[in-house]
């Protein structure tokens with residue numbers, strides 16, 4: 170190589186978007202507004218979740234998948250609490266299942282998006298370090314990356330078809346050291362995730378997360394460390410915990 174020759178410039182990292190499914194009702198939380206629109210310390214859960222995505226420097230687009238009967242309300246909330254100007258925001262209507270809602274979010278992505286995060290609005294407190302480490306692992310070449318934590322309870326397997334209210338016979342006790350509880354954001358090479366959503370019906374064929382759909386297409390999924398504050402707000406006690414975490418952050422971090 171001559172003194173004047175330069176090595177080829179590295180290709181720019183593909184653009185990253187976050188799809189935030191927020192169209193669920195929140196049945197397990199009890200009666201009220203759709204879960205993502207309920208407040209945590211005075212701010213809607215969805216706004217916390219969008220902010221959590223926007224905190225990651227790599228994220229330049231957030232697609233919110235809103236309750237179909239709450240599009241106007243969702244837009245109004247996000248207009249009132251906008252993400253930084255560097256982050257574009259799009260709102261689309263969701264579907265009957267989480268998988269259908271995510272598919273609708275994927276359909277709204279522009280061509281130049283190469284990496285997609287899928288993040289539950291119901292995990293409003295995920296720290297930015299988790300988001301960054303998921304993106305970094307996809308940039309390093311993993312097609313599907315999931316934050317996860319070791320399981321702390323012992324888990325029992327039961328036979329299908331148990332009768333509600335009746336004692337359930339246990340069929341197995343899986344080795345807990347080999348189990349992980351998975352969180353979001355889950356990060357994907359866009360083509361791998363889109364292919365899974367094209368091939369697998371909106372019911373998800375039993376998959377309860379996007380990585381589960383991608384697994385069914387034979388793609389290797391890998392795990393990175395999750396965080397206990399990335400828990401999913403599912404039941405009423407989770408609201409108490411989320412508000413306590415927010416109050417502690419306000420004292421220690423000022424936000």
Ligand SMILES: Nc1ccn([C@@H]2O[C@H](COP(=O)(O)OP(=O)(O)OP(=O)(O)O)[C@@H](O)[C@H]2O)c(=O)n1
Pocket residue numbers: 189190191192193194195196197198204205234263264265266267268270271288289290291292401402403
């Ligand atoms: N048809 C659906 C169902 C769920 N979700 C989203 O998927 C995430 C994870 O779902 P979950 O926690 O189960 O939320 P809900 O479906 O709202 O809860 P529930 O099952 O208690 O009704 C949530 O952010 C939820 O808004 C969605 O976008 N569209």
Ligand SMILES: C[C@](O)(CO)[C@H](O)COP(=O)(O)O
Pocket residue numbers: 267289350351352353377378379401
């Ligand atoms: C995607 C998910 O949050 C990973 O843990 C979870 O599978 C969603 O499950 P839900 O029953 O739709 O809350």
